[in-house]
Amino acid sequence: MTRSQRMRRQSKRMRRRNALAETYKDSEAQRVYGWRLCELKRAGMPPLLAMKVADSDFDLHRALAALDAGCTPETLADIAC
Numbered sequence: 441m442t443r444s445q446r447m448r449r450q451s452k453r454m455r456r457r458n459a460l461a462e463t464y465k466d467s468e469a470q471r472v473y474g475w476r477l478c479e480l481k482r483a484g485m486p487p488l489l490a491m492k493v494a495d496s497d498f499d500l501h502r503a504l505a506a507l508d509a510g511c512t513p514e515t516l517a518d519i520a521c
Contacts, residue, residue: 476500483507489517496520 441449473494480490483504490513493503498520506516 479504485513485516489513492517493520 476494477490479500480493480503481487484507485493493516503516503520506519507513511519
């Protein structure tokens with residue numbers, strides 16, 4: 441096997457590894473989103489508002505604390521998004 445063939449083979453392996461890593465990142469993000477959504481709905485948020493907040497970068501624990509303190513789901517969604 442020539443050097444260029446080895447390099448192409450290594451390059452192909454690296455592309456496969458990178459693709460697997462991206463798939464893992466995507467599936468991890470989906471799991472986190474699902475967990476956040478479940479926790480928000482469990483706390484009493486309507487599904488559509490919970491989806492909005494779950495998809496945001498707003499801290500989940502702060503969101504849950506705000507709901508516990510009496511913040512309305514609509515207000516929380518406005519603050520978070």
